[in-house]
Amino acid sequence: MAETRKQVKRSVADGQDEANRRQALIRASARLFREKGFEATTVRDIAGAVGMRSGSPFYHFSNKQEILKAVMEEGLRQGLDRTEEALKAATTPQERFRAMVRTHYGILHDEGSEFIAVLLYDWRSLPDEHKQDIIAVKDRYDLLWQACLQEMLSLGLLGANSDHDKAAADDVKTARLMIMGAINFTVTWYKQHTGRGAMDLDALSDRTVRFFMREAP
Amino acid sequence: MAETRKQVKRSVADGQDEANRRQALIRASARLFREKGFEATTVRDIAGAVGMRSGSPFYHFSNKQEILKAVMEEGLRQGLDRTEEALKAATTPQERFRAMVRTHYGILHDEGSEFIAVLLYDWRSLPDEHKQDIIAVKDRYDLLWQACLQEMLSLGLLGANSDHDKAAADDVKTARLMIMGAINFTVTWYKQHTGRGAMDLDALSDRTVRFFMREAP
DNA sequence: CCTACCGATCGGTAGG
DNA sequence: CCTACCGATCGGTAGG
Numbered sequence: 286m287a288e289t290r291k292q293v294k295r296s297v298a299d300g301q302d303e304a305n306r307r308q309a310l311i312r313a314s315a316r317l318f319r320e321k322g323f324e325a326t327t328v329r330d331i332a333g334a335v336g337m338r339s340g341s342p343f344y345h346f347s348n349k350q351e352i353l354k355a356v357m358e359e360g361l362r363q364g365l366d367r368t369e370e371a372l373k374a375a376t377t378p379q380e381r382f383r384a385m386v387r388t389h390y391g392i393l394h395d396e397g398s399e400f401i402a403v404l405l406y407d408w409r410s411l412p413d414e415h416k417q418d419i420i421a422v423k424d425r426y427d428l429l430w431q432a433c434l435q436e437m438l439s440l441g442l443l444g445a446n447s448d449h450d451k452a453a454a455d456d457v458k459t460a461r462l463m464i465m466g467a468i469n470f471t472v473t474w475y476k477q478h479t480g481r482g483a484m485d486l487d488a489l490s491d492r493t494v495r496f497f498m499r500e501a502p
Numbered sequence: 503m504a505e506t507r508k509q510v511k512r513s514v515a516d517g518q519d520e521a522n523r524r525q526a527l528i529r530a531s532a533r534l535f536r537e538k539g540f541e542a543t544t545v546r547d548i549a550g551a552v553g554m555r556s557g558s559p560f561y562h563f564s565n566k567q568e569i570l571k572a573v574m575e576e577g578l579r580q581g582l583d584r585t586e587e588a589l590k591a592a593t594t595p596q597e598r599f600r601a602m603v604r605t606h607y608g609i610l611h612d613e614g615s616e617f618i619a620v621l622l623y624d625w626r627s628l629p630d631e632h633k634q635d636i637i638a639v640k641d642r643y644d645l646l647w648q649a650c651l652q653e654m655l656s657l658g659l660l661g662a663n664s665d666h667d668k669a670a671a672d673d674v675k676t677a678r679l680m681i682m683g684a685i686n687f688t689v690t691w692y693k694q695h696t697g698r699g700a701m702d703l704d705a706l707s708d709r710t711v712r713f714f715m716r717e718a719p
Numbered sequence: 720c721c722t723a724c725c726g727a728t729c730g731g732t733a734g735g
Numbered sequence: 736c737c738t739a740c741c742g743a744t745c746g747g748t749a750g751g
Contacts, residue, residue: 306736322626324541328730341736343731408690409539409623444713459709466687467680473625474679492676496661499716523720545746558720560747 307345307355309335312397315356319399323353323407353407354415360400361422364392368429378436382443382498385433387490389468394477394486402472427461434460442499464497524562524572526552529614532573536616540570540624570624571632577617578639581609585646595653599660599715602650604707606685611694611703619689644678651677659716681714 313334317326328349329339346352371388375381392401404419411419435457437443444460475489484492530551534543545566546556563569585605592601609618621636628636652674654660661677692706701709 322539322541324539325627327728329728338737339729340731340738340740344736347731349730405690406626410542455709459713462687462691463684463710463713466685467683470679470683470687473622492672493680496676496680544744546744555721556745557722557724557747561720564747566746 303345306335310342310345310352311355311359314352315359315399315403316397318353318356318403318407323349323403323410350410350412350415353403353411354419356400357404357411357419358422360392360398360404361419361426363398364389364401365422365426365429367392368426372429378433378440378442379498381433382437383490383494385430386464386468386493387486389465390471390486390490390493393469393472394475405469405472430461430465431457434464437498443497444499467497468493520562523552527559527562527569528572528576531569532576532616532620533614535570535573535620535624540566540620540627567627567629567632570620570628571636573617574621574628574636575639577609577615577621578636578643580615581606581618582639582643582646584609585643589646595650595657595659596715598650599654600707600711602647603681603685603710604703606682607688607703607707607710610686610689611692622686622689647678647682648674651681654715660714661716684714685710 310331314326314331317330317334328342331352332339332342342352346355368385368388371384372381375384392398404423408416434443438456438460444456444463471489475484477483477485527548531543531548534547534551545559548569549556549559559569563572585602588601588605589598592598609615621640625633651660655673655677661673661680688706692701694700694702
């Protein structure tokens with residue numbers, strides 16, 4: 286009986302260790318993929334980054350593509366969590382819009398948060414049979430944006446249609462694609478530096494919100 | 503003397519053929535890079551696409567990276583030409599803005615025009631020593647946008663600062679980064695199809711212009 | 720531009 | 736998770 290309990294404890298701990306090692310591989314992979322791309326990153330790079338030998342990642346993942354999928358899933362999971370958390374503190378449509386913009390910038394540019402940038406950069410490398418799984422989660426995130434922008438458009442606080450009471454579904458989708466495009470594209474040019482004259486994520490968010498948002502009519 | 507003339511003629515023709523083969527390699531590479539990425543495209547893929555054997559592209563380019571650079575240069579050259587041409591027909595700031603948006607969409611999505619999409623997707627794969635050359639040409643293109651948006655902002659036809667006579671340089675840059683980001687990001691989601699319900703590049707341009715442009719105050 | 724080839728490297732596996 | 740390894744493929748070259 287004591288024996289049994291001990292064994293159970295041991296295997297729970299092992300399971301934790303294993304999950305930790307898996308997480309370490311995902312984090313290291315995200316950083317490497319973000320830096321030089323999925324195709325240019327070797328399994329040896331990944332293994333080396335967490336102190337393993339070249340064959341060992343395959344104890345945790347059945348192939349390289351599964352690592353890519355795990356990176357993207359981790360990013361979306363974290364992104365949804367952070368966004369829902371940020372929305373709790375926002376009460377007005379304008380505050381919600383600002384919160385979503387700022388949170389998305391964090392998701393894209395915070396240190397240790399390279400998962401979504403990898404999703405954007407290396408989508409082509411994800412095997413077709415995995416794409417639907419990722420899209421399903423991404424759809425949930427897009428819905429949060431859709432609700433936020435629907436609200437903004439209806440109030441005339443955004444882009445076209447400020448003179449209509451109801452924003453058409455197409456307009457909401459266009460607004461989402463344009464705004465998220467603008468924000469996502471910062472992965473190609475925004476660099477966080479600490480020197481003077483640097484623009485931090487708060488400043489970038491301010492500029493973005495100011496550019497897209499209209500005064501209430 | 504006749505001999506000499508003939509030889510000159512011949513070598514001119516050869517030079518043409520060689521240039522043609524080089525162009526064919528650039529076009530085929532652009533299509534392949536756009537489809538599956540620079541790293542995932544092999545020299546054998548490229549050679550096969552123009553009916554060559556695997557070693558032959560190296561008669562035209564000293565290595566694979568030089569092909570990538572040539573693809574990007576070709577795209578910027580074509581992009582500048584098309585934009586300057588389109589601007590000739592536009593007389594008002596609004597017309598110029600619309601012309602630049604529509605032309606950029608053409609550059610990104612027209613069939614046989616995959617060069618700039620490759621620049622956006624595979625920038626990381628370009629060796630550092632080539633980046634400055636490409637940036638120098640890209641700067642010329644950005645300047646055309648900068649002038650166009652400066653004009654729009656000063657007239658209060660765009661985003662923030664509609665109540666100021668002079669748009670600050672930072673505002674122009676922000677507007678450019680946001681608008682070009684939104685447009686460039688369409689490479690990740692826009693698909694041209696011919697069926698009903700499809701949005702062609704004219705419709706996409708309309709939506710884009712309408713979303714970003716304000717009524718004159 | 721082809722033929723023939725090479726050294727290096729890659730993703731992945733067997734067996735412990 | 737390591738050791739030891741493999742088949743396949745890759746970018747690139749020599750010689751014509």
